[in-house]
Amino acid sequence: MNISVIGTGYVGLVSGVCYSELGNNVSCVDKDPFKIEILRNGRVPIYEPGLQPLLNSNAAQGRLKFTIDTVEAVAEADLIIIAVGTPPLPNGEADMQYIEAAAKEIAQAMNGYKVVCVKSTVPVGTNERVRAIIATHYSGQFDVASLPEFLREGTAVKDTLHPDRIVIGAESERAAQLLKELHIPFTNEIVVTDIRSAEMIKYASNAFLATKISFINEIANICEKVGADVIEVAKGMGLDRRIGASFLRAGIGYGGSCFPKDTKALIQIAGNVEYDFKLLKAVVEVNRHQRFGVLDKLFQALDNVYGKTIGIWGLSFKPETDDVREAPALEIIDRLIELGAKVKVYDPKGMESFRRMYDHPSITWCEAAMDVAQGSEALCLLTEWSEFVTADLAQVEAALARPVLIDGRNVFSLDQIRNTGLAYYPVGRPV
Ligand code: UGA
Numbered sequence: 001m002n003i004s005v006i007g008t009g010y011v012g013l014v015s016g017v018c019y020s021e022l023g024n025n026v027s028c029v030d031k032d033p034f035k036i037e038i039l040r041n042g043r044v045p046i047y048e049p050g051l052q053p054l055l056n057s058n059a060a061q062g063r064l065k066f067t068i069d070t071v072e073a074v075a076e077a078d079l080i081i082i083a084v085g086t087p088p089l090p091n092g093e094a095d096m097q098y099i100e101a102a103a104k105e106i107a108q109a110m111n112g113y114k115v116v117c118v119k120s121t122v123p124v125g126t127n128e129r130v131r132a133i134i135a136t137h138y139s140g141q142f143d144v145a146s147l148p149e150f151l152r153e154g155t156a157v158k159d160t161l162h163p164d165r166i167v168i169g170a171e172s173e174r175a176a177q178l179l180k181e182l183h184i185p186f187t188n189e190i191v192v193t194d195i196r197s198a199e200m201i202k203y204a205s206n207a208f209l210a211t212k213i214s215f216i217n218e219i220a221n222i223c224e225k226v227g228a229d230v231i232e233v234a235k236g237m238g239l240d241r242r243i244g245a246s247f248l249r250a251g252i253g254y255g256g257s258c259f260p261k262d263t264k265a266l267i268q269i270a271g272n273v274e275y276d277f278k279l280l281k282a283v284v285e286v287n288r289h290q291r292f293g294v295l296d297k298l299f300q301a302l303d304n305v306y307g308k309t310i311g312i313w314g315l316s317f318k319p320e321t322d323d324v325r326e327a328p329a330l331e332i333i334d335r336l337i338e339l340g341a342k343v344k345v346y347d348p349k350g351m352e353s354f355r356r357m358y359d360h361p362s363i364t365w366c367e368a369a370m371d372v373a374q375g376s377e378a379l380c381l382l383t384e385w386s387e388f389v390t391a392d393l394a395q396v397e398a399a400l401a402r403p404v405l406i407d408g409r410n411v412f413s414l415d416q417i418r419n420t421g422l423a424y425y426p427v428g429r430p431v
Pocket residue numbers: 121149150151152153154206209213246247248249250251252253254255256257258259262317318
């Protein structure tokens with residue numbers, strides 16, 4: 001199949017590379033000539049495990065191209081996938097300007113029947129808007145379809161090549177058939193539905209996962225007060241197949257470019273039809289507070305942080321990515337600095353992106369995990385990179401000026417800690 005993917009962000013790039021891996025001819029289009037140049041030179045502008053070799057091998061075999069020329073890419077394609085950004089507007093609503101601009105450009109390049117899919121996360125009704133925009137410029141036959149994306153950063157290639165399910169929202173049998181054919185090599189679990197339901201499935205899925213996280217975080221907060229262990233609680237709950245074990249890891253809350261944006265957008269979507277989504281509002285509120293648990297624990301351990309040096313392990317919103325958007329670390333570090341602390345930080349991949357977003361003379365940018373611990377009066381683990389999980393705790397204890405370890409992701413076992421003299425502060429676990 002000849003496919004054109006508009007937008008080479010996370011979703012567009014990973015999808016384009018993975019579709020080419022299955023033998024399709026893919027043109028990835030982006031407005032940014034600098035980015036296209038990087039990709040043409042075989043480099044991946046984001047850190048995503050496994051993406052680089054797949055990109056290189058498919059480009060070498062001539063199945064994967066990068067271009068700024070939307071007209072040519074669309075003209076050659078049977079299927080066009082819109083994967084441009086939908087960043088949040090100040091009121092939480094998704095900004096549709098890039099989707100609309102892409103639809104206009106596609107319209108101008110249409111030269112026969114094609115299926116135009118929206119993969120970006122978009123409010124219900126967006127595909128209909130895309131159809132209307134194309135129809136004002138092009139009178140021939142075409143179909144629009146919703147193709148929501150469920151990949152996670154850090155495991156994006158694996159998630160795309162081996163998805164739990166594919167959701168197709170189609171308005172015609174012809175479009176549904178074409179998209180089913182394309183995805184059968186990925187999985188047999190294909191849900192074909194109407195366009196509006198497909199658009200809703202994406203928001204509902206992310207909102208539900210965010211709800212699981214905020215739920216277990218509140219349980220963890222209660223566990224701390226009643227002396228229960230949230231890891232045991234989550235294990236006991238998760239074995240019930242109706243509940244499921246995943247997304248029940250308590251910690252400092254969710255971050256990233258998806259859950260924070262999509263939960264707020266769904267609240268807004270509901271508000272637009274005069275529905276007050278109370279549960280989801282609470283999920284967002286719980287998440288905002290959860291990160292400050294790290295500060296409460298620092299106060300318990302040190303009384304105050306003024307003039308003290310606090311070590312931070314992990315800046316990215318989760319391991320295996322350099323993405324720091326909405327990372328809990330941003331707000332935690334900002335608050336520490338506001339309270340007069342000095343901060344030493346290290347992240348295996350997220351240092352540069354964090355520094356572009358947030359810099360301050362009170363921050364020392366360290367080159368290794370142990371440099372952070374050296375002389376700090378407390379160490380806070382904010383992202384569960386394996387490098388931190390496997391750290392030698394005796395060495396950590398020796399390096400710290402005060403043996404205080406705040407574990408925002410519950411990565412250490414209580415047995416590991418008992419062998420040390422560390423004052424240990426996990427989330428929702430007795431020590
Ligand atoms: C999320 C969804 O999981 C994907 O299915 C979806 O496609 C994507 O958003 C999107 O809409 O594009 P992602 O944000 O990449 O993916 O990462 P997740 O692995 O879902 O983690 C999100 C946040 O939740 C991270 O900050 C993580 O630390 C936190 N989390 C996750 C927890 O605090 N506890 C958990 O049990 C799981």
